[in-house]
Amino acid sequence: MAIPLFSPKNPVSLAGRIRVLRDDFPVLREQIHGKPLVYFDNAATTQKPRPVIRVMSEYFEKQNANVHRGVHFLSELSTTLYEEARKTVADFLHASSPAEIIFTRGTTESINLIAQVLGQSLIQPGDEIILSELEHHSNIVPWQLLCERTGAQLRVIPILENGDLDYEAGMRLFGPKTRILALAHVSNALGTVNPLTSWIRRAHECGALVLIDGAQAIPHLPVDVADLDCDFYVFSGHKLYGPTGIGVLYGKSSWLERLPPWQGGGDMITSVTFQKTLYAAPPQRFEAGTPPIAQAIGIAEAIRYLKSVGYTDIQDQENRVADHALRRLREIPRIRLIGEPRERAAIVSFVLEGIHPHDVGTVLDQQGVAVRAGHHCAMPLMEHYRVPATVRASFAFYNTENEVDIMIEALEKAVELFGR
Amino acid sequence: MNSLLSLYQDIILDHNRSPRNFGSLKHATHEAQGFNPLCGDKVHVYVEVEGNRIREIAFEGSGCAISTASSSLMTESLKGKTLDEALSFFESLRHFLTQPPDTPPPAGLDLGKLAALGGVRQYPTRVKCATLGWHTLQAALKPSGLPVTTEHDSHA
Known part of the structure; x- marks a missing residue:
């Protein structure tokens, strides 16, 4: 039986397909300090494929107008494109309707929106909000602000040494006071994939709401919000091969309909008088002002692109690259891997003994290798591992094992430079 | 590798490996x-001033x-210097570090x-x-009450 050309069972054909797909990303042909760019900072932001760049320039060149207001041709066209983008996102997440999709500026704004409106409507002094030690600052600070405003309290699910959530200890935190569980789907610093189902079920048993921070999950794994049964799911366009300046807040319509607006302005009302303003239904209620129209068109195109690549090949390639990186990193004598989670999504964090991550980052940069060196906006997690920072290599499907070898050579240079 | 060698000169690696005056001052x-929000670097500087001079200085x-x-x-470099000397030396050093790479240090x-x-x-x-x-x-010598960051230092 013939093996299909692009079957994941056929590693040679996958490598061939990746070579072709890399051509979709113009920036990957750039030289940095005279060396070919090796872009391993995908958890910070991904590169943009040509189709995304093209639809956005086309929008500005041929279609630009404001949405939801004009009767003229371009305004109607822009409105259609914008609302089609919302539908594309809804289908992608398996939401039950486009009204469950709110466009925001990014993951951070999505979380802040929810923290704000829940604070106005639902949270009382003494209520408890559960999050985890793995969280990005953007899934910590908005909840702390909410606690300051309302007198609620934060409870933190600890992690095990390997970077997985401590299931036993975490489950004990839930009780009658639990109002919200805010949890990362995938850790941005360690790559841990959290087993969401049991946590979401436990939160719901307590009558709590669940927000999942999917910023680092959505580029790597298929997400089905109906299946997860979370109340809110948030992510950013730019980590998904789309533009910056746009994020998504999925919310169950039963919740969105009950929540008050967070910003006031145009587009979020049905009628305004100086006595009383009536608010629009979701999603408009949460989208005051002119929305990021071009970015919405861009994120929808990014989703179409991602679907055309397919999560099967994305995961096969990313796992190959990450496994190769882990294998090669372990060969370096002074390496310490930070976090060895049971399930990992294309992110590898490490430190080189005796060399600060910031210095490692500079040496790698000189070889054209872009990594993140720092605390990854996860200072409580760095505290847990008693390191000030780590080097993080985060992969996308367009990365290759050969690029990993270039990073390893650069790391060996760093060891040599600092060992002299 | 050359620009890396000019960044990580032997003297830098030596002071990194064995920092002098490392620790607190009783x-x-x-x-x-001080704190660099970009990378999480933290430093605590201690100074013992006697009269108008830095008698002891340490960091951790x-x-x-x-x-x-x-x-x-x-x-x-600052032990024994007056406070004015120390602060004006920092101004000169900061100016030097934010100039284009080939600019020589100012005369004097x-x-x-x-x-x-x-x-x-x-x-x-x-x-x-x-x-x-x-x-x-x-900040230690002229406290403003604000946490120290380095957010304003870079090439113009």
């Missing part, structure tokens, strides 16, 4: 903490090679071993590493 009259914390070496070199300024920090001029994001300890010293 009789510190001035102290402050965690940081990259550039930030550690710069703080270490700072403690070596003897940077001594600190000239080794000149390699950061090719790495604008690393200038902040080189000035963290100094900003912290400045």
